[in-house]
Amino acid sequence: xxxxxxxxxxxxxxxxxxxxxxxxxxxxxxxxxxxxxxxxxxxxxxxxxxxxxxxxxxxxxxxxxxxxxxxxxxxxxxxxxxxxxxxxxxxxxxxxxxxxxxxxxxxxxxxxxxxxxxxxxxxxxxxxxxxxxxxxxxxxxxxxxxxxxxxxxxxxxxxxxxxxxxxxxxxxxxxxxxxxxxxxxxxxxxxxxxxxxxxxxxxxx
Numbered sequence: 001x002x003x004x005x006x007x008x009x010x011x012x013x014x015x016x017x018x019x020x021x022x023x024x025x026x027x028x029x030x031x032x033x034x035x036x037x038x039x040x041x042x043x044x045x046x047x048x049x050x051x052x053x054x055x056x057x058x059x060x061x062x063x064x065x066x067x068x069x070x071x072x073x074x075x076x077x078x079x080x081x082x083x084x085x086x087x088x089x090x091x092x093x094x095x096x097x098x099x100x101x102x103x104x105x106x107x108x109x110x111x112x113x114x115x116x117x118x119x120x121x122x123x124x125x126x127x128x129x130x131x132x133x134x135x136x137x138x139x140x141x142x143x144x145x146x147x148x149x150x151x152x153x154x155x156x157x158x159x160x161x162x163x164x165x166x167x168x169x170x171x172x173x174x175x176x177x178x179x180x181x182x183x184x185x186x187x188x189x190x191x192x193x194x195x196x197x198x199x200x201x202x203x204x205x
Contacts, residue, residue: 044194044195045131045195046131046134046139046141046188046195047129047130047131047141049082049141049188049195049196049197050141050143050186051126053082053197054125054126054146055126056079056082057079058122058123058124058125059075060079060099061102061120061121061122062121062122062123063075066099066102066103067103067104069100072100072103073096075099076092076095076096076099077092079091082196082197083196084189084196084198085191085192102120105119107119107120107152107160107163108156108159110160110163111159111161113156113159116154116156116159117155117157118152118153118154118156118159118160119152119153119154120150120152120167121149121150121151121152121153122148122150123147123148123149123150124147125146125147125148125149125173126143126145126146126173127145127146127147128143128144128145128146129141129143129144130142132185136190137190138187138190139187139189140185140186140187140188141185141186141188142184142185142186143173143174143184143186145173146172146173147172147173148170148171148172148173148175148176149169149170149171150167150168150169150170151167151168152168
């Protein structure tokens with residue numbers, strides 16, 4: 001995190017989860033992620049890929065069947081399609097582990113309880129981006145507007161009391177990226193006519 005920037009607890013939770021998911025490299029995106037094993041559409045521009053990445057990440061975080069190994073594998077495959085091809089195998093493995101840990105998170109332990117019906121919902125909504133520059137095989141996209149919301153859900157969520165109040169927040173997506181204008185810039189590279197993210201440091205980790 002840059003310049004000792006302080007974020008709300010919900011931002012820290014979300015940032016840790018995203019950092020875990022993207023630790024191997026970075027993911028590029030589509031408005032609707034391609035099915036497992038299917039390459040991204042070559043017609044999608046850099047801005048579409050950025051917006052779609054966050055939509056896909058939200059889907060993964062909030063999938064009701066995330067505890068199912070087959071579903072985690074499918075989501076991992078879809079997200080791995082957004083990474084440069086040479087990195088996809090490693091990223092796919094890391095994603096499967098990260099999603100498994102996320103699905104198994106025990107939020108009841110924060111209040112000394114076990115096996116409570118509580119899950120964390122994390123949603124990214126990117127509403128406006130700007131194509132800063134584009135060449136034959138390189139592009140920069142700035143994330144201008146959007147929100148990040150975190151919320152504890154489930155039948156036992158109300159038992160979390162003040163912990164839920166700290167986690168249940170909605171903030172500007174700019175708080176996630178950082179304070180500087182450059183923090184909101186995402187670098188992409190075109191390989192075989194498809195745009196991919198190039199560096200997870202674009203997210204300020």
